[in-house]
Amino acid sequence: MISSSARAGSRRPAMARSYTTPLVILTSLFFMWGFITSLNDILIPHLRAVFTLSYVQSMLIQFCFFGAYLIMSFPAGFLVERLGYKAGIILGLSTAGTGCLLFYPAAEHVSYPFFLGALFVLASGITLLQVAANPYVAILGAPELASSRLNLTQAFNSLGTALAPFFGSALILSVAIKTSEELQKLNPSELASYGVSQASAVQAPYIALAVVFYVLAFAIAMLKLPTIAEPEAPAEVSEAHGVYRAHTNVWGYRHLVLGALGIFLYVGAEVSIGSFLVNFMGQPQIAGLREEMAARYLSLYWGGAMVGRFVGSALLSRIRPGYLLAFNAVVVGALLVIAMLASGAMAMWAVLAIGLFNSIMFPTIFTLAIDGLGKHTSEGSGILCMAIVGGAIVPLIQGFMADHIGIQLSFCVPVVCYLYIAWFGLKGHYADFAAR
Incomplete structure (x- = not known):
């Protein structure tokens, strides 16, 4: 650093x-x-x-x-x-x-x-x-x-x-x-x-x-x-008036471990939502769209993620990353609840809008998790990338729920994921700070 x-x-x-x-x-x-x-x-x-x-x-x-x-x-x-x-x-x-x-x-x-x-x-x-x-x-x-x-x-x-x-x-x-x-x-x-x-x-x-x-x-x-x-000693950080405790092993950094869980749940939730979008929009009570037509709306979802990252890049130079991460996670959770409880166009657009607020989450969780790792930064990055395997596991859980309670209510699975991400943004990434 x-x-x-x-x-x-x-x-x-x-x-x-x-x-x-x-x-x-x-x-x-x-x-x-x-x-x-x-x-x-x-x-x-x-x-x-x-x-x-x-x-x-x-x-x-x-x-x-x-x-x-x-x-x-x-x-x-x-x-x-x-x-x-x-x-x-x-x-x-x-x-x-x-x-x-x-x-x-x-x-x-x-x-x-x-x-x-x-x-x-x-x-x-x-x-x-x-x-x-x-x-x-x-x-x-x-x-x-x-x-x-x-x-x-x-x-x-x-x-x-x-x-x-x-x-x-x-x-x-x-x-x-x-x-x-x-x-x-x-x-x-x-x-x-x-x-x-x-x-x-x-x-x-x-x-x-x-x-x-x-x-x-x-x-x-x-x-x-x-x-x-990369520094041998703990690096200065901007998130709090303190420094990270130094550890001899990368697993000793609690905020890294919590961040890895955040990456696991975020990627899993993102892949789950994307995997069910077309089928969700095809539901009679939502939009009743054919697969070909529903697939076209996916460009709005990914386009929103792209726009959100450009906007988020500007906002993150003025707002603390943890606060913006928590805000976006809460908004996505609310949009998912709307999608679960509403019907018609409201439910469909609620899910499509998630891309805009998903945008900053992966890079923000990543940077908060590796902050202050010093010489362990490369190893910490490996752990965080390994956590991307959540994209193969969380969708299976939502698929199981969809088989038993339906696609619409199965979105309760990513809601839980985003609640954890909101907590990580507010409190979790501070877990390894020591007072000056």
């Missing part, structure tokens, strides 16, 4: 200017992993049709992606701690590029397990990127503006998330997919030929993505990024 003396006086403007180029470069990485993550939404229906998968089998795509966060995040934290942020970013980009290249032989062999393996390698690279880039952005400048910087870069992550479906639908889903009735009429040789032609539709897009990842890795290797030293 930067010392208080380095932050003071006339040096701040020069320091801010010196960080502009690396922040621009890092922003491109956030865009890329938002793009590649959102592309899974196109990959799922495509591979489901190619391999005639059940719904549960097609969901293995998401489980492989989120499983990489669980398995690879903590090792990635140790790698970044030893290699440094720049080397970690280069390794993450190279690994992601290799995962994209593996889609080519997976399509040639028309092998679903091969696709899942390629996806796991790709997700492992994205995990390493997150572990390296998130804390790097957080410490690349004045500590009191860490949440603002991370929200700004995350806004471009949302831009990638919003654009990927348009490109994916044009490049991967451009060839008409046969219905199950049409597939039953094909003989074995025709069916095999059809499978190869459909599987090959992913080859060109993912090879192009591999090239982009490798070019970014080369560009970053050639550029001189500033080296930011």
Whole structure:
């Protein structure tokens, strides 16, 4: 972290200017992993049709992606701690590029397990990127503006998330997919030929993505990024009149552990809401929309998240991050209660508005959780990224509730998640402070 003396006086403007180029470069990485993550939404229906998968089998795509966060995040934290942020970013980009290249032989062999393996390698690279880039952005400048910087870069992550479906639908889903009735009429040789032609539709897009990842890795290797030293002693913080207690083990920082639970619940709640949105809007008592029409409204949800991050980046330079996080979590909880109890357009728009208030949550929880970790920052980042596995678990809980009490009332599950996030914003991230 930067010392208080380095932050003071006339040096701040020069320091801010010196960080502009690396922040621009890092922003491109956030865009890329938002793009590649959102592309899974196109990959799922495509591979489901190619391999005639059940719904549960097609969901293995998401489980492989989120499983990489669980398995690879903590090792990635140790790698970044030893290699440094720049080397970690280069390794993450190279690994992601290799995962994209593996889609080519997976399509040639028309092998679903091969696709899942390629996806796991790709997700492992994205995990390493997150572990390296998130804390790097957080410490690349004045500590009191860490949440603002991370929200700004995350806004471009949302831009990638919003654009990927348009490109994916044009490049991967451009060839008409046969219905199950049409597939039953094909003989074995025709069916095999059809499978190869459909599987090959992913080859060109993912090879192009591999090239982009490798070019970014080369560009970053050639550029001189500033080296930011993490302090051995507890860092000064802006959230309270105190300092964090120093610990010899990263797990000793209680606010980090509480923040990891916050990441787990936030990502789980976000994925749950997104997973049920189309079906929710299709309910007769809500909007009765066909799936095709309901899917169009999703652009408003993700667009709201992008706008919210740009607005949140500005607000976080003036408002304490914990307070804004708590406010947004309470608003989302209220919107979910409206969606549970109301009907018609009111319930539908209440859920769609959640994207706007979700926007700042991940980067804000992240920066609050790693604040004051000092030399343990990389390990702490690995723990937080590992907690993203909540996106594979919380939706299962809401799915169980939906089967028993209906989709509308099942939103009680994310309500509980947001109540915890509100508490973390108000009180939880202070848990490890010691008085001066």
